[in-house]
Amino acid sequence: TDTEPSPAVRETAESIATMEIRGAATIASAAAEALADQAAAAAEADATASDPEAFRASMRAAARTLRETRPTAVSLPNALRYVLQRMEGDSVDRLRRSVVDASEAFVDQLDRAQEDLGQVGANRLADGDTVMTHCHSTDALACIEAAVEQGKSISAVVKETRPRQQGHITAEALRDMGVPVTLIVDSAARRYLDEVDHVVVGADSIAADGGVINKIGTSGLAVNARERGVPIMTAAQTIKLHPETLTGHTVEIEMRSEEEVIEPGTREAIGEITVENPAFDVTPPRYMDAIVTEHGQFPPESIVTLMRELFGEGAAEPWAE
Ligand code: RUB
Numbered sequence: 504t505d506t507e508p509s510p511a512v513r514e515t516a517e518s519i520a521t522m523e524i525r526g527a528a529t530i531a532s533a534a535a536e537a538l539a540d541q542a543a544a545a546a547e548a549d550a551t552a553s554d555p556e557a558f559r560a561s562m563r564a565a566a567r568t569l570r571e572t573r574p575t576a577v578s579l580p581n582a583l584r585y586v587l588q589r590m591e592g593d594s595v596d597r598l599r600r601s602v603v604d605a606s607e608a609f610v611d612q613l614d615r616a617q618e619d620l621g622q623v624g625a626n627r628l629a630d631g632d633t634v635m636t637h638c639h640s641t642d643a644l645a646c647i648e649a650a651v652e653q654g655k656s657i658s659a660v661v662k663e664t665r666p667r668q669q670g671h672i673t674a675e676a677l678r679d680m681g682v683p684v685t686l687i688v689d690s691a692a693r694r695y696l697d698e699v700d701h702v703v704v705g706a707d708s709i710a711a712d713g714g715v716i717n718k719i720g721t722s723g724l725a726v727n728a729r730e731r732g733v734p735i736m737t738a739a740q741t742i743k744l745h746p747e748t749l750t751g752h753t754v755e756i757e758m759r760s761e762e763e764v765i766e767p768g769t770r771e772a773i774g775e776i777t778v779e780n781p782a783f784d785v786t787p788p789r790y791m792d793a794i795v796t797e798h799g800q801f802p803p804e805s806i807v808t809l810m811r812e813l814f815g816e817g818a819a820e821p822w823a824e
Contacts, residue, residue, distance in 0.1 A: 563587070661687070737795065759780045
C-alpha cells in the first residue's frame with residue numbers, strides 16, 4: 504500500500520544494513536534525512552496525501568524499517584525519536600513541514616555537536632602528541648582535526664580494525680588533514696602503545712553505568728592502554744547516550760556474518776568449526792578516562808547525570824504500531 508516506506512527509505516535502510524552507510528553519527532543523519540524524504544513522498548501519495556492519520560502511520564512504518572537495520576548504535580533510534588516526537592499538525596501539509604523541519608534541525612544539531620566536542624577533545628591533546636585510533640569515528644576525528652586547527656602537530660598510529668578495515672578510512676581522513684599516519688594490524692597495538700600519548704575512540708552507545716559500546720577490540724585496547732599508562736578518551740556526542748539503559752536494559756551487540764572473518768572458499772578447508780563475528784564490545788567505565796561530549800568532558804561514572812537530564816522522560820517508541 505501507499506503507507507509503505509518510500510524507495511529512498513528502503514534504499515537508506517539497505518545501505519545501513521550493508522554498511523555502505525556506517526558509523527553511528529552518519530547512520531543517524533541518514534535516518535533523519537530518510538524520514539524527511541518519507542514525509543515528502545507521503546504528502547504526494549494517494550493513500551496518505553489527504554489523510555493525516557494515514558500519513559502518520561506511514562511515518563511510523565518508515566521509522567520501523569530504518570530501526571530494524573542494525574541494533575547497536577543508539578544514535579539511530581535517538582534520531583527517529585527526535586524527528587517523530589516533533590511531528591505535529593492537523594493537516595498533511597503541516598505534518599510534512601514539521602517532519603522536514605525536525606529532520607533539518609536534527610542534522611544541524613548533530614554537525615554542531617560534533618564541532619563542539621571536537622574543541623573539547625582537542626584540549627586534551629598536546630602539541631607533538633601521537634594518538635592511536637580504532638575503527639573510523641567521525642567524533643574522534645573531529646577532536647584530532649580541531650587539535651590540528653589549533654596549530655598542534657599531531658601524528659597517528661591507526662589500527663586497521665579487522666574484519667572490515669575501517670582503519671583505512673581513518674588513515675585516509677587523517678592523511679588529508681596532514682597528520683602523518685602509521686597503519687598497523689590490530690594485534691600490534693600493545694607494542695605501539697609505548698610510542699603513543701593518547702588513545703582516541705568513538706562510541707556507538709554509552710550505557711548509564713558509563714560503559715562504552717564501540718567497535719570490537721575497543722575494550723582490549725583500553726585495558727592495554729591502562730596497563731601502559733596511556734590515557735584513553737571516547738568522543739561521543741550525546742545522541743550516543745542510550746536512554747533504555749537508565750532502566751536496566753543492556754545494549755544489544757550486533758553479530759555479523761562469518762563471511763567477514765573467513766574468506767569464501769575457506770569454509771570447506773576449515774571444516775566444522777564455529778566462527779563468531781561480534782561487531783562491538785563494552786569497555787567498562789574503569790578503563791575509560793573521559794567521555795568527551797558537546798557539553799564538555801565527563802568521567803564515565805558521572806555520565807548518568809547528563810543522560811537523565813537529556814533523556815529523563817525515557818525511551819518512548821513513537822514508531823510503535
Ligand atoms: C563504527 C564504530 C565507530 C562509532 C562512532 O562501527 O564503531 O567507532 O560508530 O562513529 P561500524 P562516529 O563501522 O560497524 O558502523 O563517531 O562517526 O559516530
